[in-house]
Amino acid sequence: MPKGVKKYTAEWKIAKTLYFSEENSKHSSRPAVRVALGGMIIGVVVMIVAISVVIGFKQEISQKVAGFGSHVQVVRFDNNSTFELQPICVSDSLKITLKELPHVDNVASFISKPGIVKTDSAFQGVIFKGTDYWDYFSDNIVAGTLPTKNNEVIISTELAKQLCLQVEESFLCYFIGDELRVRRLYITGLYNTCMSAMDELFILGDIALLRQLNGWKDNQVSGMEVLLDDLQYLDEAADAVYYATANRLDDEGNALYTQTIEQLNPHIFLWLDLLDMNVVIIIILMLCVSGFSIITGLIILILDSVSLIGVIKSLGADNQFIRRIFVNQALMLIGKGMIWGNVIGIGLCLVQYFTHIIPLDPVSYYVSYVPMAFPWGWWGVLNIGTLLVSWLILLAPSAIITQISPAKVMHFE
16 A cells, blocks of 8 residues: 555544544533534534525526516517517517527417506506416416406406405406507406515406407517526527527518516516625625634644644654644544534425425515525535635644644643
């Protein structure tokens, strides 16, 4: 066996013996070492939970926002920022082109039109959105069913409460344009996404009704909604949609314009971006806590073994050999803390994921419970980074060993 390997094996065996020996486990310094281990465990738990919560929160909110407006929209180039959009002509070939783009899960058409809902006791301004894609709202129906006729709609539970409406009841909706148009609409279902600002605004129904109200052709719509299979590819997919439509005119010569969910809802995504900063701050603070705990633990281990260090030095061991013994011993402590931290942290995430035991105010946070994600890649990076930072932190306090003199230790003994 090579000399370097033998030396490393000797250091590791001595460190292992010191860490797992019964005499050491009963020593008076062990409570302090356990406190250091507890600090490491708490740091890892907090970092794992923080990453899980923030990524889960961003995924949940992004999914809700995309449910109302998709990930990428294609509309007429000269449209303004209102919900009364000018039509584009959508051909089957364009839909096929967009569906074949990477990371595109579905392409749907929509028409949106402002209106006023009036009942016997109240009235409310709304956006009537006609769509041919119902997957998102079918998952958020809390009462009734989806519309099957062009005069049927679903509204939110919040809007139903404000207007004193229930499933199977009807209301009048006034549409203001070149001339006032009114339609009686029947409620087939209630939905709730916890996005109160949007829930109070949107009623959803058949796209054919709005096409009839606007006097549009069968291939005319307000725009197309491109839904992706993963939000992390938003920029890449948006560029692909842009290049597929930028130099292309519809059947009536209208230019097309691409906008992303982030451009449509900048205030929400700026708010979500701030959460990333919160996670960075939490990770830095927890690394400091863990680092301080490990430094404390290593110093205690060294001071508790001064006589042993003196004996080993008197036998001819150099400072680097002894430093590596105690660094290896501290790494065992770190490893134990990280294992328990991961078990507890992931366990807490699983409990919250399946039970939703920790609630949130949906008015403020858009969700009724703390959402959890399981970003195994990020957790792996976190563990590797924590181990690396902890190892680097150990180098400084381990230098105490170089100050220990065998002669003084022997004289003291």
